[in-house]
Structures are given as C-alpha cells and as structure tokens.
Amino acid sequence: MRMLAWPYVAWMGLFVIIPLVLVLxxxxxxxxxxxxxxxxxxxxxxARFNEPIYIKVMADSFLLAVASTLICLVLGYPVAMIIARADLRYRNLLLMFFLVPIWMNFLLRTYAWMSLLSPNGLINRLLLSVGLPKLEIMPGQGAVLLGMVYNFLPFMVLPIYSVLSKIDRHLLEAASDLGANRFLTFWKVIFPLSIPGVISGITMVFMPAVSTFVISALLGGGKTPLIGDLIEQQFMSDRNWHFGSSLSIILMAVILLSMAVMSRIDANQPVEGRRAA
Amino acid sequence: MMKVVKRTYMGLIFLFLYAPIAVLIAFSFNSSKSRSQWGGFTFDWYLDMIGDRQIREALTFTIVIALLSTLISTLAGTVSAIGIHYMGRGVRTAVLNVNNLPVLNPDIITGVALMTLFISSGLPLGAVAMLIAHVVFSTPYVILSVLPKLRQMNRYTAEAAMDLGATPAMALRKVILPEISPGIISGALMAFTMSIDDFVISFFTAGTDATNLSILIYSMAKRGVKPSINALSTVMFVTVVILLFIINRKSEKGEELML
Incomplete structure (x- = not known):
C-alpha cells in the first residue's frame, strides 16, 4: 500500500523542492x-537591502502587515464572539452572511474598493454632498491598509470563532458563581482559552498581508511598493531573478521568524488553558 | 443595552463587508460608464459580457483548468494519502512536512519558484504550466482532508475483507473508499474553489497567452475596467450565493437532527 505514495513523493521533489532550491x-x-x-x-x-529604498520597502511592508493584523484582531474578535454567543438559530446564518463576501473573487472585491475610494468615487461624492472634506487615501497606504483589512478579516474571525464556540459554557457559569463579573470572566476565562485561535488568526492574516502585491498594485497605485511588488517586478519586468530570489528568501525568513515568535507565545500559555481548548 | 451595541456593531461590519459588493452590483445596471455617477438603468453590460470574446474565453479557460486540476489532484491526492497512511512514522512525517510547504508558503513564493523551474527547464509558460501549478497547490489540501478519514477508519476492516477473499483492489474499492469518501469530496471542493479563485500562482505561470478570469480582471483593473466586468462579477456572485444557500439548507437540516 505504501508504494502508492511514491509517485507523489517524486512529484513533490520535482515541483516543490527543486523550485525552492532554484530560488535559493x-x-x-x-x-x-x-x-x-x-x-x-x-x-x-x-547586500542591496542596505540601500535606503529597499529598507523603506521592507519597513513599509512589515508595518502595513502588522497594522492590518492588529486592526483585524480588534475588529474581528468581537465579531467572532458575537457569532459564537448568538442564539443557535441565528448562528449559522450569521456565520454564512459573514463568509459570503469571500466567495466573490478577491480581485473583484479589491477592484470594488478602487471605485469606491477613487477621488471622484462614491464615498467622496457622499462626503461632499453632506459638506464633509474629501477622503483622499487612494492611491496610497491608507487604501492599501483598508484593502488588507477588508480581504483578510475573515481569516481572523474564523479561527477565533471556532475556538470560542467550543468553550464549555459551564466554565463561564462557574466563573460567575465564583463572583467574577462579565469583564473578569472575559479576561480570566474566555480570552486565555481563545489564545490558540487568536494566534492562528494572526498568522493567517499576517502572511498574506506581508506578501501581497495585488492590493498594493491596485489600491496603492504603485506609489508605495511593498516587498511583494518588488518580487513581482524583478520576475516579470526587470528580469533580475537573482535579486528577486533574494527578496523571496528574505520574505520567507520574515514569515518563518514571525511564526516562530507566535508559536513561542502559544507555548508559554499555561498548560490548563491549552488542554481545555 | 448590550444587545443594541452588538446589533449596531454587526450592522456596521456587514455594511463594511457588503458595501463594495452592493456598489459593484448596482453599477452593473448603470447606463453611464462612470464608476460613480448614476445614468439610468440598463442591461447593456450583460449583453456586452455575453458577447465579449475575451471574457468568454477566460471563463472557459478558468473552468477547464479548475475541472482538470480538481480531477487530477483529487485522484492523486487520494491515492497518495492512502500510501502515506500506511508509511512508517518517520517517513510519513517527512513526507507530510514537504506536503505542507505549498500550503504554508505565500502564494507569491510558490508562483515565482514554479516559474523559475518551468523557464529554466524549458517548459513554456501557459496552459500546461498553469495546470501543473494548480495541481501542485491543490493536492496537499486533498491529502490533508483525506488523511484524517483514513485515521478514523478501523484498520482491521480492510484486512478482514482480504481474509474473506477480497483482492487488495477490491478491498480498496469496497471498503476503504466508501469510508473516506467525505474527505475526498471536501478535498475536491477545496481544490476546485482554490483553482477558480487563484490569481497569484496563475499570474506567474500563465505566460503571455493563457488568461484566466483573475488575470483578466487584474489587467482590466489596472487599465480601467469595462463595466461588463461588473456584470460578470454580479453573475458569479449570485451563482455562488445560490449554491451556498442550497448547500447550507441541506447541512442545516442535518445539524438540527443531530442536535
């Protein structure tokens, strides 16, 4: 039976390992x-990364990815909690309504924001008509950040929701029986139990955010390139695969490093919390 | 009080999520070409879309690639998962680690890595390269969704079948496959949706000739979109929503029974 896997092992060698070795x-x-x-x-x-432009690109990519991850966490945690605590009848419906937009092609959703945010777009028309100043974030980093949050928010909500919905309700009753108010119950019971979900949410948002080139190309207008844009440029137009590959290696290193840090945080959790989750 | 806050918050989140989609749909019926000004109601863009050769070809191409890559990766993934299941512990861990690479790597890395492989080995970029790439990123998901089903399976049933005279092939078909079919189906669904939705990896492996929907939308969005794209996205969105409702109806009934 185990022979059945050998063709796939050879396939992976050819199309997974060798390409990565080539990049290296x-x-x-x-x-x-x-x-x-x-x-x-x-x-x-x-060595080219010492040049100020590339340092700026790296810093921009990292900061935008961190910012969008944090915003997704702050916006998404309450969403996950509201859905997880909703009446059973509405829970699936709420979850479905929350997830339907991700079934629309990612590029179309990003394109939709382009028309909403453009200088003469709908949002600005609305703002003007009520006498407010124009919102001029597109093209620019503000629009890129918004596009990241919009596209990746579900990746934060889903893992947190799945952890929260499994928390034993008796634990919450026990906490309140022992005199904890709602805030204490949240802070001492719910939140610690949800940390594994938070961590996988953070990874699932940070990774696509730090490596995107589509969002920055469409909503950033090429003004503030991110590391993904640079890689795309090196491979598709500048034809400098050597530099493009070193950018890819650095991107992978950044991601691996962040994942290692996150799993350290996960491992530092008290054991009881992890067992219950 | 708490209830009001919750409802308002969810309302705002849903507004944020649906506003762009609503605008896209609304403007697919807009007779003015502007992306912000309403010029009256029209179905022109839908007719445009049906008549547009570029869109039609890209749509066909997307669906063909998705079907082929789903077929190949589901078959290969299921067979390989069975093989991996029966491997020794150490080898299995190693194989699964490599299997996880395309899942964990950002798309752009998988895309450029495959592109360098194809070009340096002389395989032209295009439909075949893109199909290979889609199989590369879909198969790991099929394996990951079939393996747990194999683990849940009672390992002695297949042996019992063979003791009772079944050939290994018969045991596979009559005993193992029915047990793991839910995993196969969900793996196939995942492979299909990921192929339909993929942009980044397709973009790097497409070369100049092959154009799927995502690539078409990307180049249109960069150049300024034809409103017929709005019409197309409306059609795609409505199709998906209807499908989701049907699937959900079924699973909801099942869940109520379980509860």
Missing amino acids: LYSFTSGDIHDMTTWRFTLDNF
Whole structure:
C-alpha cells in the first residue's frame, strides 16, 4: 500500500523542492539568468537591502502587515464572539452572511474598493454632498491598509470563532458563581482559552498581508511598493531573478521568524488553558 | 443595552463587508460608464459580457483548468494519502512536512519558484504550466482532508475483507473508499474553489497567452475596467450565493437532527 505514495513523493521533489532550491541558488548568485554556467557565487543580492529604498520597502511592508493584523484582531474578535454567543438559530446564518463576501473573487472585491475610494468615487461624492472634506487615501497606504483589512478579516474571525464556540459554557457559569463579573470572566476565562485561535488568526492574516502585491498594485497605485511588488517586478519586468530570489528568501525568513515568535507565545500559555481548548 | 451595541456593531461590519459588493452590483445596471455617477438603468453590460470574446474565453479557460486540476489532484491526492497512511512514522512525517510547504508558503513564493523551474527547464509558460501549478497547490489540501478519514477508519476492516477473499483492489474499492469518501469530496471542493479563485500562482505561470478570469480582471483593473466586468462579477456572485444557500439548507437540516 505504501508504494502508492511514491509517485507523489517524486512529484513533490520535482515541483516543490527543486523550485525552492532554484530560488535559493538564484539568490546567492549573479549572472545570466538563463545560463547556469555564467553564475558566480555572491552576496550582493542581499547586500542591496542596505540601500535606503529597499529598507523603506521592507519597513513599509512589515508595518502595513502588522497594522492590518492588529486592526483585524480588534475588529474581528468581537465579531467572532458575537457569532459564537448568538442564539443557535441565528448562528449559522450569521456565520454564512459573514463568509459570503469571500466567495466573490478577491480581485473583484479589491477592484470594488478602487471605485469606491477613487477621488471622484462614491464615498467622496457622499462626503461632499453632506459638506464633509474629501477622503483622499487612494492611491496610497491608507487604501492599501483598508484593502488588507477588508480581504483578510475573515481569516481572523474564523479561527477565533471556532475556538470560542467550543468553550464549555459551564466554565463561564462557574466563573460567575465564583463572583467574577462579565469583564473578569472575559479576561480570566474566555480570552486565555481563545489564545490558540487568536494566534492562528494572526498568522493567517499576517502572511498574506506581508506578501501581497495585488492590493498594493491596485489600491496603492504603485506609489508605495511593498516587498511583494518588488518580487513581482524583478520576475516579470526587470528580469533580475537573482535579486528577486533574494527578496523571496528574505520574505520567507520574515514569515518563518514571525511564526516562530507566535508559536513561542502559544507555548508559554499555561498548560490548563491549552488542554481545555 | 448590550444587545443594541452588538446589533449596531454587526450592522456596521456587514455594511463594511457588503458595501463594495452592493456598489459593484448596482453599477452593473448603470447606463453611464462612470464608476460613480448614476445614468439610468440598463442591461447593456450583460449583453456586452455575453458577447465579449475575451471574457468568454477566460471563463472557459478558468473552468477547464479548475475541472482538470480538481480531477487530477483529487485522484492523486487520494491515492497518495492512502500510501502515506500506511508509511512508517518517520517517513510519513517527512513526507507530510514537504506536503505542507505549498500550503504554508505565500502564494507569491510558490508562483515565482514554479516559474523559475518551468523557464529554466524549458517548459513554456501557459496552459500546461498553469495546470501543473494548480495541481501542485491543490493536492496537499486533498491529502490533508483525506488523511484524517483514513485515521478514523478501523484498520482491521480492510484486512478482514482480504481474509474473506477480497483482492487488495477490491478491498480498496469496497471498503476503504466508501469510508473516506467525505474527505475526498471536501478535498475536491477545496481544490476546485482554490483553482477558480487563484490569481497569484496563475499570474506567474500563465505566460503571455493563457488568461484566466483573475488575470483578466487584474489587467482590466489596472487599465480601467469595462463595466461588463461588473456584470460578470454580479453573475458569479449570485451563482455562488445560490449554491451556498442550497448547500447550507441541506447541512442545516442535518445539524438540527443531530442536535
């Protein structure tokens, strides 16, 4: 029976491992991208990150991803909690209404924000008609942030919801029997139990946010490129795969590092909390 | 009091989620080409959409790739999951770790990595490359949804079948497959929706000739959209919503029975 998996192992070697090894090779070399014999080992591709433009791109990407993750957490936690606590009759309905928008193509949703936010778009017309100043965030980082929050909010809500909906209600009754008010019950019981959900929500939002190039290309108007835009540019138009690969390696390192930090936080949780969750 | 706060909050969140979609749908009926000014009601963009060769080709292409990659990745994923299930512990962990790479890697990394492989190995970018790429990112999900079902299965039933004279192939077909079919179905659904929805990996493997819907929408959004895209998105959205309602109706009844 186990022989059945060998073709897939070979397939993964070819289409999962080798491509990543190629990226790694490109990142540490320079030369003609199509002729391996011209490649020379170099660290120049990584040294380029010392240039102020690239430092700024890295900082922008990281800060925008962190900001959108935090906003998703602050907006999404209450949503997850309201749905998890809703009457059983409405719970599935609420969840479904919350999830329906993600069934619309991601690019269409982002495009819809383009027309809403554009200088003469609907939002600005509404603002003008009631005498408020124009909202000029598109193209720019404000619009990119909004697009990230809009697209990734469900990734935060879902894992938190699934942890919250499994919390034993008797624990909450016990807390209130022992004299905890609502805030204390939340802070001492509900929130600690939900941390695994929060952590996977953070990872699921941070990762696509830090690596996106679509949202910044459409809503940022190319003014404030993110690391994803740079990678796309190197591979699609500048044809500098060596530099593009080193950017990819750095992006992977950033993500791995953040995931390691998050799992450390998860591991530091008190054992009882994790067992109950 | 608490109830009012909750309702207002959910209302605002839903407004935020649905406003762009509502606007998109509304403007698919707008006779003015403007993206902000209402010029009267029209069905023109829907006719435009039906007549638009580019849109029609992209739609067909998207569906064909999705069907093919779902078929291949479901078959390959199911067979491989059975193989992985019977592997020794150490090998299994190693194989599953590699299997997780396309799931955990950001799309852009998978996309550029496959693009470098295809170009440096001489395989032209285009439909075939894109199909391979879709199988690469879908199969891990099929495996991940079939494996738990295999673990739940009683391992002795297949052996019992073979003791009673079934060939291994018969045991597979009559005993194992029916047990794991829910996992196969949910894996196939996941593979299909991910293929339909994918932009990033398709973008890097498409080359210049192949255009799926996402790629078409992206290039239109960058250049300024034809309103027929609004019509198309309305049709797609309404289709999905109807499908979701039907599926949900069924599962809701099931859940009520369970409760």
